[in-house]
Amino acid sequence: MSDDHTHVQEFFTVRAADWDSRFPDDGPAYAAAVAGLGLRQGDRVLDAGCGTGRALPPLRAAVGPSGVVLGADLTPAMLQAAVRAGRDRDGRLLLADVAALPLRSGSLDAVFAAGLIAHLPHPVDNLRELARGVRRGGTLALFHPVGRAALAARQGRRITPGDLRAEANLRPLLSRSGWRMTSYVDEDARFLALAVRED
Secondary structure, eight states: OSSOTTTHHHHHHHHTHHHHSSTTTTTTHHHHHHHHHOOOTTHHHHHHOTTTTTTTHHHHHOOOOOSSEEEEEOOOOHHHHHHTGGGGSSEEEOEEEEEETTSSTTOEEEEEEEEGGOOOOOOHHHHHHHHTTEEEEEEEEEEEEEEEHHHHHTTTTTOOOTOSHHHHHHHHHHTTEEEEEEEEEEETTEHHHEEEEOO
């Protein structure tokens, strides 16, 4: 994938208006994945590639009114859909590229990223940028509401050996990016990899 974000924006722009209605039952999976981050009241968390903001309500519930919840996305139409759904009440929405976050280094306690990794043009550099924004010991959740096999079947394709979400590929990728994987789940009902920022 190139650094030209036009393709990603075009893909999501035409799907933004009905995105939530296409996946109406994902709420519990998002809430369970957020719980895996181990957030505390007052924590600062970013939903990287937040789309329509489906993770923002459980993130807000986890950090409470004293916490900070940010949602960053590259596609204006997805952020507009998040506002229409009222999710801007749960977090501040940013039109931003996760490859160049408008945040101070170490200013976050955690990053949540649903479906993001497949859209990263330079995964090592991009995951390193997420690590830059997180304090040492902070956490990362790479999530998808269905597992790799279920997603491939839904899209009419096969899982390839080069799939970045395969544990054998993802663990070293995270390691090269400043993260240490602590948990990996890939089952039909969800994909969730958790990592801790090390350097």
